Amino acid sequence: MPTLTERELDQAYTHLCKTMTRLGEANATLFLARFALLAMTRIGDAEAALKLIDTAAEDVAAAAPA
Amino acid sequence: MSPEFAPYPFISTHYPATPRDAVAGGEPKRHPVVVVGGGPVGYCTALGLASHGVPVVLVEADDSVCFGSRAICISRRSLEIVERLGALDGFLRDGLPWTGGRSFYRDTEVLHFTMPTDANQKLPPMVNLAQYSIEQHLLDAAQARPDLIDIRWQTRVTGIERRADGARLTLAAADGEYPLLADWVVAADGGRSFLREALGLQLKGTSYEGRYVIVDILLDSQRPTERLAYFDPPCNPGSTVLVHKQPNNVWRIDYQLRDGEDPDAAILPENVMPRVASLLDMMGERGEWKPIWMGIYKANALTLESYRHGRVLFAGDAAHLVPIFGVRGANSGIDDADNLAWKLAFVVKGLASDRLLDTYSEERVAAAHENLSYGTKSTEFMAPPSFAFDLMRKAVLSLAVRHPEVRSLINPRQTSAISYLGTRLNAAPRQGAAFAAGPAPGAVLAECPVTLGDGGESREGHVTDLLGPRFTLLYFCDGDVPAALVDLERKLGGDGVPLKTVALSRTAAPNGDAARARDHTGRLFPMYDAVSGTSYLVRPDGHVLGRWKHTDATAVAAAIHHALRP
Numbered sequence: 001m002p003t004l005t006e007r008e009l010d011q012a013y014t015h016l017c018k019t020m021t022r023l024g025e026a027n028a029t030l031f032l033a034r035f036a037l038l039a040m041t042r043i044g045d046a047e048a049a050l051k052l053i054d055t056a057a058e059d060v061a062a063a064a065p066a
Numbered sequence: 067m068s069p070e071f072a073p074y075p076f077i078s079t080h081y082p083a084t085p086r087d088a089v090a091g092g093e094p095k096r097h098p099v100v101v102v103g104g105g106p107v108g109y110c111t112a113l114g115l116a117s118h119g120v121p122v123v124l125v126e127a128d129d130s131v132c133f134g135s136r137a138i139c140i141s142r143r144s145l146e147i148v149e150r151l152g153a154l155d156g157f158l159r160d161g162l163p164w165t166g167g168r169s170f171y172r173d174t175e176v177l178h179f180t181m182p183t184d185a186n187q188k189l190p191p192m193v194n195l196a197q198y199s200i201e202q203h204l205l206d207a208a209q210a211r212p213d214l215i216d217i218r219w220q221t222r223v224t225g226i227e228r229r230a231d232g233a234r235l236t237l238a239a240a241d242g243e244y245p246l247l248a249d250w251v252v253a254a255d256g257g258r259s260f261l262r263e264a265l266g267l268q269l270k271g272t273s274y275e276g277r278y279v280i281v282d283i284l285l286d287s288q289r290p291t292e293r294l295a296y297f298d299p300p301c302n303p304g305s306t307v308l309v310h311k312q313p314n315n316v317w318r319i320d321y322q323l324r325d326g327e328d329p330d331a332a333i334l335p336e337n338v339m340p341r342v343a344s345l346l347d348m349m350g351e352r353g354e355w356k357p358i359w360m361g362i363y364k365a366n367a368l369t370l371e372s373y374r375h376g377r378v379l380f381a382g383d384a385a386h387l388v389p390i391f392g393v394r395g396a397n398s399g400i401d402d403a404d405n406l407a408w409k410l411a412f413v414v415k416g417l418a419s420d421r422l423l424d425t426y427s428e429e430r431v432a433a434a435h436e437n438l439s440y441g442t443k444s445t446e447f448m449a450p451p452s453f454a455f456d457l458m459r460k461a462v463l464s465l466a467v468r469h470p471e472v473r474s475l476i477n478p479r480q481t482s483a484i485s486y487l488g489t490r491l492n493a494a495p496r497q498g499a500a501f502a503a504g505p506a507p508g509a510v511l512a513e514c515p516v517t518l519g520d521g522g523e524s525r526e527g528h529v530t531d532l533l534g535p536r537f538t539l540l541y542f543c544d545g546d547v548p549a550a551l552v553d554l555e556r557k558l559g560g561d562g563v564p565l566k567t568v569a570l571s572r573t574a575a576p577n578g579d580a581a582r583a584r585d586h587t588g589r590l591f592p593m594y595d596a597v598s599g600t601s602y603l604v605r606p607d608g609h610v611l612g613r614w615k616h617t618d619a620t621a622v623a624a625a626i627h628h629a630l631r632p
Contacts, residue, residue, distance in 0.1 A: 009474060014443065016454075017446065017512075020452075021452040021453070021455075025454075059464060059467075062464075
């Protein structure tokens with residue numbers, strides 16, 4: 001499985017943050033949902049996608065702001 | 067009730083005001099170099115110039131070293147520079163060495179980072195030392211050179227008139243104003259630089275909104291020296307807190323203000339004290355403590371577009387403002403001073419064309435952009451500039467507990483040595499293909515232990531010990547240094563250009579005049595991918611100028627000539 005270098009991850013992270021900033025908070029959820037959908041099809045592995053969804057959901061309630 | 071503040075554990079010497087120059091009629095005194103500003107950058111520039119034998123007037127507005135909460139982290143690269151300036155002992159004696167840090171999300175450790183260090187190193191990757199001590203050690207070294215460094219205490223620059231051959235400065239001493247002529251002016255007068263203003267120059271870049279409260283406290287604790295970062299800690303939910311240990315039981319605590327908090331109210335002792343108390347309680351620190359200093363910080367990522375403006379050269383905070391996260395402020399300023407000092411010295415002595423000073427600006431502006439890009443990344447994480455950065459940080463931190471693959475995003479990207487890979491001073495770029503390892507032109511030397519000297523005079527040392535205020539040719543060989551290189555050193559020396567060839571050998575072979583060092587660990591030759599006959603030509607600031615697998619004295623001479631007339 002291809003992996004990102006630390007630098008590549010960093011660049012992608014910053015691009016995501018800046019893009020989301022530009023779209024504004026009102027559009028953030030839809031933007032992230034669209035990104036998740038595109039990432040899912042790009043992963044091309046149903047089992048991996050399902051597992052990532054479950055992993056991302058773990059502890060979300062605890063991590064969410066008070 | 068306001069709390070009792072403790073003083074910093076440092077007794078500063080107060081220096082009497084330097085009287086003004088008596089200017090009776092006629093022309094004011096003329097000096098080759100005037101350095102404006104007695105901070106780390108000003109002192110390093112003055113010491114660097116003095117190491118090349120160039121006299122300096124240093125103008126300082128105050129009567130002592132700085133006061134209050136300033137730089138505290140000095141990098142290995144800065145220590146290497148300070149060593150060449152003759153002030154390392156105090157830094158190592160008083161500073162606290164450290165190698166890494168820990169980040170916590172709520173009550174869980176999510177990152178333990180270490181800075182690069184290994185058995186080849188001479189110096190620690192970082193030491194913590196308060197800026198007043200940094201300045202005092204540099205000042206002590208400067209005062210040991212009264213023949214070359216003339217410090218004007220309690221003297222302020224109030225005017226500058228630029229001329230083709232220098233500048234006419236107006237200085238305000240305690241007993242009145244006086245003019246002074248300078249061939250060259252170094253503006254090391256800090257973030258609120260008068261000279262930058264006087265020349266009508268503007269810093270460009272980004273100013274961040276997020277604010278941090280900075281508190282220094284006195285606390286006796288045996289906790290090790292490392293960088294601690296707490297994200298959304300139980301003691302201060304929603305905030306980010308940084309903790310650094312300084313010498314003599316001083317601790318630096320930085321915490322982020324929440325959105326909407328009033329900065330003026332936030333630094334009132336009655337608001338600061340409970341935040342610090344709950345942090346210490348969370349850390350398990352039960353000892354008595356007292357506040358020393360409270361202030362507020364807002365991150366800036368700004369630089370001038372050029373650091374050379376005719377005869378005026380900008381360095382340190384006067385030239386660029388870098389966010390504190392990643393500790394690039396004082397360290398990048400010391401790097402500026404080191405880059406500038408030898409170039410200015412060579413120009414003042416008539417050994418180099420003034421175009422060499424354009425490369426100071428080119429190299430250090432590029433370095434500032436590199437520092438700013440890392441500093442910006444750190445700031446975007448430490449003080450998220452928008453809801454998106456804030457949301458994504460929450461995602462990173464909450465995932466980092468169980469998913470190591472995202473932890474690199476938390477790393478504070480501490481400062482490391484900059485390479486001038488693109489500088490036009492670099493020689494023999496085509497030789498690069500011949501090397502599978504070793505520092506490329508523009509990079510600093512890779513550290514490695516060596517035995518210095520030969521025969522009965524030898525001692526343990528490191529490669530960086532071989533450098534000095536000159537060009538240094540590290541010549542790898544198992545026999546003698548070729549006559550052509552010995553001749554080159556003598557010929558350049560005759561013209562006033564300092565070059566020293568050091569023979570690096572795997573065996574302790576006797577040799578005539580050349581300085582020698584021995585690769586007793588056997589690690590040096592492979593680290594530099596060297597064979598007998600390989601050489602690395604090193605600039606006075608420790609950056610490689612060129613390297614040759616099989617050395618030709620003519621090519622070495624051409625590289626030095628090119629550096630002096632770029």
